[in-house]
Amino acid sequence: MFNHIFITRIKCLLRDKQLVFWSLMFPIVLATLFKVAFSNISASEVFKTIDIAVVNSKYYQENVGFKGAIDGVSKEGKDKLFNVTVTNEKNAEELLKNSKIEGYIYLNPEVNLVVKSEGLNQTVIKTFLDDYKESASAIGTILASNPKAEHANLVKAATTFKEYTKEISPSKGKPNTTFNYFYALIAMTCLYGGFSGLKEITDIQGDLSKRAARINMAPVHKMKMFIYSLCAAFLIQFNEILIVLGYLHFALKIDFGNQLAYILLLSFVGCATGISFGTMISALIKKSEGLKVGILISTTMIGTVLSGMMYANIKYLVEKSIPILAYINPAALITDGFYTLYYYNNHQRFFINISILTLLSVVFCLTTYFIIRRQKYASL
Amino acid sequence: MIVKVNNLVKRYKELLALDHLNLEVKEGEIFGLLGPNGSGKSTAINCILSLLKYDKGEINIFDKPMGPDAYDIKKDIGVVMQDVAVFEELTVYENIDYFCGLYITDKLKRKELVEEAIEFVALNDYKKFYPKKLSGGLLRRLNIACGVAHKPKLLILDEPTVAVDPQSRNNILSGIKKLNQEGVTIIYTTHYMEEVEQLCDRVAILDKGKTVALGTKEELKAMIKIGEKITVEIFNLSSSSLEKIRELSTVDKAEYRENTLVIRSKKGKNNIVRIIEFLNDHNIEFGKIYSELPTLNDVFLEITGKELRD
Secondary structure, eight states: HHHHHHHHHHHHHHHHHHHHIIIIIIOOOOOHHHHHHHHHHHHHSSSEEEEEEEEOOHHHOHHHHHHHHHHHHHSSTTOOOOOEEOOOOOHHHHHTTTSSSSSEEEEEESSSEEEESHHHHHHHHHHHHHHHHHHHHHHHHHHHOOOOOOOHHHHHHHHHOOOOOOOOOOOOOOOOOOOOHHHHHHHHHTTTTTHHHHHHHHHOOOOHHHHHHHHHTTOOHHHHHHHHHHHHHHHHHHHHHHHHHHHIISSSSOOOOOOOHHHHHHHHHHHHHHHHHHHHHHHHHOHHHHHHHHHHHHHHHHHHTTTTTTTTTHHHHHHHHOOHHHHHHHHHHHHHHHHHHHHHHSSHHHHHHHHHHHHHHHHHHHHHHHTTTTBBBOOO | OOEEEEEEEEEETOOOOEEEEEEEEEEEOEEEEEEESSSSHHHHHHHHTTBOSEEEEEETTTTTETTOOOOOHHHHHHEEOOSSOOOOTOOOHHHHHHHHTOOOOOHHHHHHHHHHHHHOOOOOTTTTOOGGGSSHHHHHHHHHHHHHHHOEEEEEESSSTOOOOOHHHHHHHHHHHHHTTOEEEEEEEEEEHHHHHHHHHHEEETTTTTEEEEEEHHHHHHHSSEEEEEEEEOOOOOOHHHHHHHHHHHHEEEETTTTEEEEEESSSSSSSHHHHHHHHHHHHOOOOEEEEEHHHHHHHHHHHOOOOTT
């Protein structure tokens, strides 16, 4: 009997084009769109050399140290920081006015910066000048106390930065702010398993469809029917998740870290939560299937938006302002699960997420059970 | 008794859908449940099948109390619902196979039964068709095949011919007869009295959730006072002549509308002869004249004062 029901339910689920679209094609299309959109964002975030001017004056020409520093950061190569135009003050003022440069430097003999607005590029120029002043001051102080010190070595030592700490990621993954969007999208795909759950309940609950009323007349226990049908729905949904994960990883090059077993465990529990959520919606709401689908889509979308699918920072805002919402939102839990696997060096938070998801699945299943166990209906 | 319903009461809030309904269905018969829409036929069937909760009463099938967990009873029941209840995602064959498989676990036996069911409803050419590709009549046949494939001892059909073309209807009705001849007890609900006349051995007429009449067709017709219905085509009938016709001793009721005189005669012989004699004696010209025996509609009309299809 298990095989008979299981195989037929798989056929029904796979041949339901609307279901396959929402649970498989839609996430793939959306992921592709995300990838295109985020590629443009990344391109816009690539550092561009900053245009500056330096006023050519006798102080500038005499300050060998500063000239050397400017030459160092305007040399062609991957570390080039500035495009430097050495010009007179009037011309520098004109360039700044016409936004051809971000700022200009003049020496009197102190080093001064002139900008016309605040921004990232202006901050970079200022930071460079502050660093220079600090290093120049340190070298000056050392030379004053020890005139025999070798100038070249001093400059090298003062301008070289050394890291005394090392960052190690357990997943060896590079930080990427766009990954959270994809993790939220996987959460949405898991929760779209609710469509299968919804369909399964509609097909076994006698007051929801005529087919179900006919099935209720067969000599098969309703709970068996429920469990066998859910197994079929789960198998389909889990495979769809694997396809989506595969597409994200191999086609779109989204990194999930290297903890495959945990990724599969999270997907597994996520699918269970999604399907059981759909069964509960279907059993609870005695209205048309269209309305149920609408409720399922809207709750899932709200959940995934709050987990950062449209704006990554919303996840942190929710965690900060309404933490309880982050704990009962399955989409947030799944998203956070992927996030912790990628960034964290222990699994404590991951297992908290898994435990809450499991608990939610149990609550959804029990609610469904208490509704559908009523074997006679008030009306059909 | 195959089915015994005792004092069944079902309410939908304020509406009394079944009012102390009593029914008994004997083995091997085709039992008709006849009544207008809303009379409680489908409610009665759904209660009998333990799909619906009811407020009061007892239901026994195969001499055992019927309940949702009565799987030993359910395995011998076939149901054909009023609405087509099949899976859009499965082909004709797969649909029948699925429903049959819920009763029959042996694969080989099931295959045989599914083929037989397809043959029975003449859907051989449509085995691989999906339901949305089938016409209304073919869908109804598929609906029936899904209900009968496992060879039930008791088959319950709830208005299986609604919105069906005449050819499919005849096909369905002859199939039901055939099943009955093979020993299947059938409960057939409809609001088409012609179908009941054609099919059923015994009939219960339902109105407002009550059995208003129960018996064989002949017994029911014998219950009423009218004999035959005589219809005469007359192009010009004065009101005085109509009054005289009404006064005839054999006439129970007479109405003249749109050049047609309809007379409901009292029980007795030669009623049509008396009418012809009267028309000739009064020089009333008439065209076609024919007589019909009382129908179940007449029975319903006399008992409830309304037509079956009101």
